[in-house]
Amino acid sequence: MNKDKIKAKITELREIMKAQNEDYTSDQELRLPQPPLNKAGVSNRKIALTKDFDAVVKNNNFLNLLNTRTSKRKYTEEALTIGELSFLLWATQGVKQIVGKERKATFRTVPSAGARHPFETYLFINRVEGLEQGLYHYLPLEHKLEYLKAIEDQTEKVNEAFCGQIFFATAAVDFVWTVIPYRSEWRYTVNAQKYALVDAGHLCQNLYFASESIGCGACGIGAYEQDLADGLLGLNSAPSSAEDNEFVVYAASVGKVDKKEE
Numbered sequence: 216m217n218k219d220k221i222k223a224k225i226t227e228l229r230e231i232m233k234a235q236n237e238d239y240t241s242d243q244e245l246r247l248p249q250p251p252l253n254k255a256g257v258s259n260r261k262i263a264l265t266k267d268f269d270a271v272v273k274n275n276n277f278l279n280l281l282n283t284r285t286s287k288r289k290y291t292e293e294a295l296t297i298g299e300l301s302f303l304l305w306a307t308q309g310v311k312q313i314v315g316k317e318r319k320a321t322f323r324t325v326p327s328a329g330a331r332h333p334f335e336t337y338l339f340i341n342r343v344e345g346l347e348q349g350l351y352h353y354l355p356l357e358h359k360l361e362y363l364k365a366i367e368d369q370t371e372k373v374n375e376a377f378c379g380q381i382f383f384a385t386a387a388v389d390f391v392w393t394v395i396p397y398r399s400e401w402r403y404t405v406n407a408q409k410y411a412l413v414d415a416g417h418l419c420q421n422l423y424f425a426s427e428s429i430g431c432g433a434c435g436i437g438a439y440e441q442d443l444a445d446g447l448l449g450l451n452s453a454p455s456s457a458e459d460n461e462f463v464v465y466a467a468s469v470g471k472v473d474k475k476e477e
């Protein structure tokens with residue numbers, strides 16, 4: 216791309232970082248139906264998760280967590296337990312309360328503009344006790360995991376989609392967060408896109424601290440090939456303003472870390 220084209224693209228993209236002041240009537244104001252709080256499960260293989268985290272959380276000292284948190288890319292071969300994975304899912308998208316009779320909203324362990332929570336959580340699992348390698352999807356409303364499918368040559372394909380970051384492809388578990396923009400656009404129209412990107416940071420920040428507190432390390436991942444990553448998850452991600460449009464916005468690897476190596 217030549218310099219002028221890059222400048223034009225940058226100018227266009229910077230606008231998404233600003234508050235949009237145009238007066239748009241939202242679908243909520245038009246009293247159109249509210250989109251679902253999360254995607255419904257599609258698999259008959261659901262895995263129950265625990266909310267009893269006393270046994271898994273080893274470090275509750277917040278000051279200590281602030282001081283030790285770094286992006287960790289070197290993991291041991293040790294598997295996570297299902298209890299530890301339950302905690303990480305809870306910490307990043309766990310639903311604490313469902314409010315509202317007709318127009319429902321969720322309050323979760325992370326903040327989100329207008330409690331829209333426009334995300335879905337997918338996992339590439341390599342090493343979690345009792346779970347086979349493959350692609351999984353978190354069901355926050357039920358606090359369950361569903362097994363979606365095995366991915367042939369998972370390590371190679373994930374490595375390719377995530378720009379050759381082999382530590383990510385081989386980590387015990389990878390979190391991949393998608394956004395369904397309409398969940399927020401229903402209320403915020405042209406401000407929803409900025410809010411979603413801001414909100415995504417909250418998920419990963421909680422993952423960093425939750426990982427640290429259970430003897431794991433995490434690394435946020437923004438480098439990936441959009442089409443390949445969306446393709447691995449089987450998403451309807453072509454450019455569109457459709458209500459079911461969904462695509463990857465952020466990811467993070469997690470694994471046990473060797474304390475001696477820190």
Ligand SMILES: Cc1cc2nc3c(=O)[nH]c(=O)nc-3n(C[C@H](O)[C@H](O)[C@H](O)COP(=O)(O)O)c2cc1C
Pocket residue numbers: 284285286287288380434435436437438439
């Ligand atoms: C939005 C975002 C995207 C990132 N993408 C990657 C990535 O693709 N690969 C990687 O190795 N680290 C990635 N990182 C980690 C940063 O490189 C790291 O946070 C930074 O170097 C500061 O180090 P620290 O987290 O240890 O404080 C990303 C972090 C953020 C917040």
